[in-house]
Amino acid sequence: MTKHRATPQGLLALIPILVAAGYMLYSSEVMADMFGWFKRYDVHLSPKVRGRLTARGKPLEGILITREVHYGKSYIDRTRTDSEGNFAFPQRQIRSSLPARPLTEARVIQLIHAEVDGKSYILWQAATEDLQTPKAFRERLGRLDCDISNPDQTHHFYNHEHPQFEHNVGSICRWE
Amino acid sequence: METLSPSIAAECADAVYSVFSPDSMGNIPMPLSTQLERRFSFKGKPSPVMGETGGIFGLYTQTTGFAVIGEGRERHRNSTLIAIRGSSSIADYLTDFDVGIATGINNQSVHSGFEEAFASMRPSFNDRLAKRLTQAGPNHTVHCVGHSLGGALASLTADWLKSQFPVKVKLYTFGAPRVGLKGYATKNTNQIDAHYRCTHGADPVPLAPVWPFIHAPNEGAGEYRLDSAEGINFSAHRMGHKGTPGYRNTAETDDWGKLKRQSMRFLNQTVRLRYEDRLQASFTNYWSEKLNAALITLLKDAGYYSVVAGQATMSSALTFYDRLARSLEKIAEASTEFAEQTAGLLGHMLVFAGKAAVTVTKLTYQFIRWVFETTIGTLNRSVKKALESL
Numbered sequence: 276m277t278k279h280r281a282t283p284q285g286l287l288a289l290i291p292i293l294v295a296a297g298y299m300l301y302s303s304e305v306m307a308d309m310f311g312w313f314k315r316y317d318v319h320l321s322p323k324v325r326g327r328l329t330a331r332g333k334p335l336e337g338i339l340i341t342r343e344v345h346y347g348k349s350y351i352d353r354t355r356t357d358s359e360g361n362f363a364f365p366q367r368q369i370r371s372s373l374p375a376r377p378l379t380e381a382r383v384i385q386l387i388h389a390e391v392d393g394k395s396y397i398l399w400q401a402a403t404e405d406l407q408t409p410k411a412f413r414e415r416l417g418r419l420d421c422d423i424s425n426p427d428q429t430h431h432f433y434n435h436e437h438p439q440f441e442h443n444v445g446s447i448c449r450w451e
Numbered sequence: 452m453e454t455l456s457p458s459i460a461a462e463c464a465d466a467v468y469s470v471f472s473p474d475s476m477g478n479i480p481m482p483l484s485t486q487l488e489r490r491f492s493f494k495g496k497p498s499p500v501m502g503e504t505g506g507i508f509g510l511y512t513q514t515t516g517f518a519v520i521g522e523g524r525e526r527h528r529n530s531t532l533i534a535i536r537g538s539s540s541i542a543d544y545l546t547d548f549d550v551g552i553a554t555g556i557n558n559q560s561v562h563s564g565f566e567e568a569f570a571s572m573r574p575s576f577n578d579r580l581a582k583r584l585t586q587a588g589p590n591h592t593v594h595c596v597g598h599s600l601g602g603a604l605a606s607l608t609a610d611w612l613k614s615q616f617p618v619k620v621k622l623y624t625f626g627a628p629r630v631g632l633k634g635y636a637t638k639n640t641n642q643i644d645a646h647y648r649c650t651h652g653a654d655p656v657p658l659a660p661v662w663p664f665i666h667a668p669n670e671g672a673g674e675y676r677l678d679s680a681e682g683i684n685f686s687a688h689r690m691g692h693k694g695t696p697g698y699r700n701t702a703e704t705d706d707w708g709k710l711k712r713q714s715m716r717f718l719n720q721t722v723r724l725r726y727e728d729r730l731q732a733s734f735t736n737y738w739s740e741k742l743n744a745a746l747i748t749l750l751k752d753a754g755y756y757s758v759v760a761g762q763a764t765m766s767s768a769l770t771f772y773d774r775l776a777r778s779l780e781k782i783a784e785a786s787t788e789f790a791e792q793t794a795g796l797l798g799h800m801l802v803f804a805g806k807a808a809v810t811v812t813k814l815t816y817q818f819i820r821w822v823f824e825t826t827i828g829t830l831n832r833s834v835k836k837a838l839e840s841l
Contacts (some may be wrong), residue, residue, distance in 0.1 A: 380537065404693045
């Protein structure tokens, strides 16, 4: 019986401490919120990526494809092509306080490359200041048609979000 | 001689922020727009120029991709482009009350932090450019571009190029801080073939570091003020198009002539401030320049200018302001007229720093020094906030 009673009493003794701790947490959160330190934003690092890797039209199997996204730090994913040369990466999104900092010159920098016989081919190389993946990127990253016999070139795409600037993307892939 | 348009210069200063580091394969992620790609090639450069920036207290040192070099192509083959980005890791250098003064190119006094950062990049620049620029004719133009601290480094790069190679050098800066003292600014103005110094009205960074540092060219004249804003707004320092207003947006034109040319020649003007008028001061670029001019006027009126200005080249900023406060105490003691002029200056400085409630009573060394510390402290905090997360 006494044992039974001791537990709630012990808990009761904890209450002021919990309240104090809660208050401290709450007030520091209020402070942080006031200065926007903890404010976090959704940052779209990459949409779903789907593509096919070929050499003069023939599918390349078992090739290592790497997706690197830099935004404050690096986020790296790897996959291999299947027997049809297909590969895919899931969408990648983070919560970040970087955009809340005053004047962050941060860019979402994305690189996708394939390594074939020790040689690197750039399938996608682009940077954006936007926190949401631009429409032009979303559309094209969903269908990367890459033949390693194509020369690497800079593609210029219409920028739906900011029409006064164009998107510049380095890639061996082609889109109609 | 070719000049980069405002829009191309802004693109370079912006794009270099995408070159934080090469990827694991050594690719530089910096695809360029049609207009820039037509003029310069960045191919064949395995990695960007690395710069070392260390905290002033030596707490950390990081090496990051800091600059890119482009070679002119086809009809632009007689030109070279160097774009340098800003960095938060040397924000401390800029806002340190005890700024050191170092001797740069042509024996001119420059900010020791900038000089150190530039010195770490110089060997890579030399390796990559020496051959190309030694062989280049006198019509070859090197365009140096940079935002923020990248602008300060671009200035030092421009001077160095001019002293090493027989080429033309053009400098384009966005929201750049002051790099050196009067001698440097004058020398820099004379040597560099063209200088486009772009600012926003509310960008706090061009206000730092405070006098005796001044802007080249022509002691602050020849500035391109790209908007009409006033006050201090951290977002006004941003390069990218998401800034308010964002240098990328305000420089989006093909013609320098279209951009408003601002010329604040306060430094050579006589400015005497009356204590009663102090509430007219505000925390703006305009008043920062005017306070500098008023300080110089007071020193000149009292015959102290050459002595004080001479001390600036010898010491660190901390000792400099200490001596300046001692000189002002002596000036105020000399006559009621000088005492009033000193009170006028200090009163305006306090209002500028948001301390309008403090009244100037005793013009002692301690009080004068405190006013300088407070004013510079306020300015530095706002600049630091603007820079810390670059």
